[in-house]
Amino acid sequence: MSEPKYDLLVGGGYSIKEYYMESGNPRQMRGASHLLDKSAADVKALLMDENKFGVKEAQIIVSGATLYAQIPKGSGIEAVKQAEEKFHDNCRTANAAFVAVAYDEDDYIASKRHALAEYEIRRAEKFISWKLQNLPDKMLENERDNTSDNKFGYRRMTDEDYKKNKTPKRCPRCRLRDPIYHVTSKNGEQQYLCTPCAKREKMSGERKYYLRKKCGDSNKFNYDYDINTMSDLAEDGRVALLYADVNNLGGQEPQLSFCADKDYHARVETAVKDAVHTAIEQAMERKGLKKNGQLISKFEIIALSGDDVCLLLPGDVALLAAKTIVDEFDQNVAKNKLDLTISVAACVANDTTAIAYMHSIVEKALKAAKTCAREEGQSVVNLSFFEQPSDLFPMTTTELAKFVDLMGESSSTSSSSLHNISTACHALLEEEFELFFNYHLSREINSNSQSILKCIHKEYAGKKPWPDVVAWSSQKLGKGGETR
C-alpha cells in the first residue's frame, strides 16, 4: 500500500428546501438559492487557494448541495472548520456540516463510505443549531457604507428605528427572528428585517433573473418579465411548485475512483439539467406568450444543481413539465448508459396559498412518488391538487403516457359533462353511480365523447379517476402539442 497523500473531505448544506421555504416569495427564494450557490463556490475557492489547501479543480466534486474533495493529508480539521465557517457566513440559518477522514487511495469506496457515515453523524449533531442565529453581518454592513447617501440600502436599526417599529417585534418575513436591519429596497419599500431575511433580499435584488437565464437556449426567452410574487406566474390563478429528485442516487453501484466518481456525478447532473431545460422550454412554448418574437419567461428556477430541482411554474403547465422531465431524463440516462430513474412531484394550488404549505404537500407527494418508483423500477410523476386526494397519481412513465393519450382524446368531451360525472362519482354509491353513468352516456350526443368516457371508465375500473380527469382536462394537455 502506498503512503496516503490525501484526506477526504465531504460536506455541504442539508435540509436545503426548508431554507428556501423560510421566505415564502419567489424573489427571496431566488436570493436563498443564490446564497447557497455562493457558499459552495466560496468553499471551492477556499480549497483551491494556493496559500491554504492548494487543491486542484479535478480533486473537487460538487454534486448538488454536497461537496467531495481530496485535500492534503493532515489538513482535515482546518478544512472542516473553515468550510463550515464559509457556509455559515453566507447562509446563517441553513444547516451545513463538513467532515474529513483519512483517505486510502487504493480503496476509494471504503473511504467514501466511511466519510459519508461520519457526515451523517455530524449532520445529526448540528441539526437546526443555526436556525435562530441573527447576528449582524459583514456583507450587509459593507453595503451600508457604499450606499449611505443612496435611496436604497441596508443599515443597522437605530434606537429611533426601534421606537418606530413598536408593533411588529418579529421580522415580518420569517416571523422567527427579531429585526435588526432597516432595509430600503429599490422600489422604495421600507422594512425592518432580521439578518438572514435581509441577506436574501439583497441577493435577490442583485440577481433579478438568477437561474432563469441559465435555462437552455437563452435567445429563445425574453427575460424582461420579472417575477416578484406567486401571482406573477399565474394566469388562471393557479401556480405549481415542482420538485424532482433522482431515485436512489446514493445507493447506486459505487465508482471505483475519485476520478470516475466525478465523471459519474457530472453525467447525472447533465441528464437532469437537460431534462429540466427541455421541460421548461416546452411548457413556455405551450403557453405561447411572446414578446419581440421571444417567449416570455414565466417561470422561476429556485434550485437546479446536482439532483436537486425546485421550480415554480404556472399551474396549467405543471403536468406537461413533469411529464417532459421524466421522458427526457429517461432518454438521457439511456443514451449515457446510466441505470437511473427520476421522481417528479408537483403541487398545484391557488396563487394565494402559502408556499410553505405547498412545500409540505410536495414533500409528501415526492415521497410517495419515490416509493412507487422503487416498487415499479420506473420514473414516476406525482401531482397533487391542493387538498384534493388523487386516485390515479403517482403514475409511472408508462401509465402516464397512457393517461396523457386518453386526456388528449377526451378534449372532445365538454368540461361540464366531465364535471357532472365527477360530482356524481363523489356523491353517489357505487351502484347508483353506475346507473347515473350509463344514463349520462345515453344522453351524450357526440359519439366520440361517448367512446372516450367509456374508455376512461373501463381503463380505471375500481378507481375514481373522474376528479383527476376533470383537473387535467382543464390543462389543455392535448396530443398535438405533446409530440415534437
Ligand SMILES: [Zn+2]
Ligand atoms: Zn426574517
